[in-house]
Amino acid sequence: MIQMEKNIVSFSNNTVTKDLPVQINAEDVNIYYGDNHAVKHVNLPIHEKSITALIGPSGCGKSTFIRTINRMNDLIPAARCEGTISYKDVNILNPKVDVVQLRKEIGMVFQQPNPFPKSISENIQLPLRFAGVRNKKTLKEVTEDCLQQVGLWDEVKDRLDRSATSLSGGQQQRLCIARALALKPDVILLDEPTSALDPVSSAKIEELLLQLKNDYTIVIVTHNMQQAARIADYTAFFYQGELIEFGKTRTLFTNPEKKSTSDYISGRFG
């Protein structure tokens, strides 16, 4: 692990010294797909204005867990959740929660950039219109603001009416992040947001996430341990549906408590 710190990974961005308040708290969360117990008794605090990375080998439940935070698993008929995910004094898992409102406050970005097959500006404005915003000046201002926040404005300001699908993969992913920002969320969930991108585009997204954590709480699923080490303040290691270890990223990578964490981050499996 020490070798990893010296040779491969810079922890220079893991700046968190004092824990910020917990914004989302998962307690004894269990998620099933039919008989498959995919996430087992997970307790995980997510601190505000920090980046939390979920790592672990394929099939360990990372995506299942992150999707549950904004109830995307509701779309899978076989999925069933138990436990508590507290956010603003409500349990996200309560069936009475207004999921449309929840997804405004907790946005999500997926592995494959998925812009709407509409113009660049409409990608930002459609969710706003859906939320009832009609004022043209506001729509324009929010469009510019969100595109500025993801560093895309200068690249696209002269072609806002062009199709979003004309953008490169990396630009499309930044547009999807801008679209998530349009509804002024508190939290952004990202499920392997760079795994379909080239290294330069991935680096831009990492830089962007480091900027965005000043204003938003970020949870990211990543297979790339170096990415977790570069950008995450906290890391959670999942294995076979269980949360094996959670802590500050530097500590988890350099001084893990559990042998399986140590084996995974040193490449002995996964």
Ligand SMILES: Nc1ncnc2c1ncn2[C@@H]1O[C@H](COP(=O)(O)OP(=O)(O)OP(=O)(O)O)[C@@H](O)[C@H]1O
């Ligand atoms: N839509 C689904 N329907 C049924 N089972 C699912 C579904 N999605 C995931 N699973 C199962 O849940 C378990 C956890 O899968 P999940 O995709 O959450 O893991 P993961 O850690 O995100 O894996 P990967 O890194 O490969 O994406 C696996 O056994 C998987 O087969």
